[in-house]
Amino acid sequence: xxxxxxLTMYVYGLLDPAAEEAMKDHLHDCAECSxxxxxxxAEHGLFKGxxxxxxxxxxxxxxDGASRHRRRS
Amino acid sequence: xxRVNLLGxxxxxxxxxxxxxxxxxxxxxxxxRLYPGVYTLADRLLHNGxxxxxxxxxxxxxxxxxxxxxxxxxxxxxxxxxxxxxxxxDEFRRSGRVxxxxxxxxxxxxxxxxxxxxxxxxxxxxxxxxxxxxLPEQMRTAVLLHFQENLNGRExxxxxxxxxxxxxxxxxxxxxxxxxxMGEDE
Numbered sequence: 001x002x003x004x005x006x007l008t009m010y011v012y013g014l015l016d017p018a019a020e021e022a023m024k025d026h027l028h029d030c031a032e033c034s035x036x037x038x039x040x041x042a043e044h045g046l047f048k049g050x051x052x053x054x055x056x057x058x059x060x061x062x063x064d065g066a067s068r069h070r071r072r073s
Numbered sequence: 074x075x076r077v078n079l080l081g082x083x084x085x086x087x088x089x090x091x092x093x094x095x096x097x098x099x100x101x102x103x104x105x106r107l108y109p110g111v112y113t114l115a116d117r118l119l120h121n122g123x124x125x126x127x128x129x130x131x132x133x134x135x136x137x138x139x140x141x142x143x144x145x146x147x148x149x150x151x152x153x154x155x156x157x158x159x160x161x162x163d164e165f166r167r168s169g170r171v172x173x174x175x176x177x178x179x180x181x182x183x184x185x186x187x188x189x190x191x192x193x194x195x196x197x198x199x200x201x202x203x204x205x206x207x208l209p210e211q212m213r214t215a216v217l218l219h220f221q222e223n224l225n226g227r228e229x230x231x232x233x234x235x236x237x238x239x240x241x242x243x244x245x246x247x248x249x250x251x252x253x254x255m256g257e258d259e
Contacts, residue, residue: 005245005249008245008248008249009241009245012219012244012245012248013225013226014226014241014244014245043252046197046198046201047201047220047248047251048220049194049198050197050198050199050200050201050202050205050220051117051201051202051205051216051217051220051221052220052221053109053110053113053221053222054109054112054113054116055109056108056109056112056113056116058105058108059126059130061130062101062104062105062108063101064101
């Protein structure tokens with residue numbers, strides 16, 4: 001059984017390659033950890049959806065490039 | 074790291090190289106590609122649309138005025154996020170130009186009927202964003218860069234000027250705090 005912290009690091013892609021491979025092997029054989037991994041992945045989806053990039057209105061200077069404009073004071 | 078371009082489109086790094094050589098069109102394309110992400114991060118750190126717009130423009134101005142310093146070791150987006158984060162930390166906060174926006178009536182959520190699932194999802198999203206705002210500054214920035222911009226641990230470390238292990242710790246601790254606070258809402 002792996003810790004929730006370890007499983008979180010795995011789902012979030014924060015493990016080193018060797019640890020990631022070991023976790024994959026473990027998940028293959030451990031139904032309990034696989035279920036926790038599934039729930040962490042769902043949580044990841046929630047966070048990602050909440051923090052997705054906005055689509056702001058593009059100011060006029062973006063059409064010309066930064067070098068031709070100075071920021072207003 | 075070599076970046077493979079399968080669609081035949083120029084990568085940000087290709088465009089940065091052309092911008093280094095004086096390509097105005099490359100500069101313009103980079104701004105159009107990256108403005109939404111840079112602005113979103115600025116807005117989420119500053120909580121003020123005007124300050125965020127100013128910070129975003131200043132970040133691009135600084136980036137292109139020192140484009141020769143971009144060495145290609147990280148994605149170009151990570152480089153410009155690093156400039157933005159330093160700018161916000163060093164200038165805007167010190168000068169006291171950052172004003173926390175108050176909700177005006179026009180900003181209040183609409184009362185138009187929306188499907189219940191969408192309403193629940195939006196409510197959960199709002200809870201997440203509120204909790205992210207409670208995180209310490211550097212942890213919040215790391216979490217935003219991870220979820221909003223898909224930056225990996227090494228890119229976040231570079232952007233924040235901290236070690237890889239410290240960046241991983243900030244992200245994992247940030248997630249643990251969000252998980253705890255979301256659980257306390259239940």
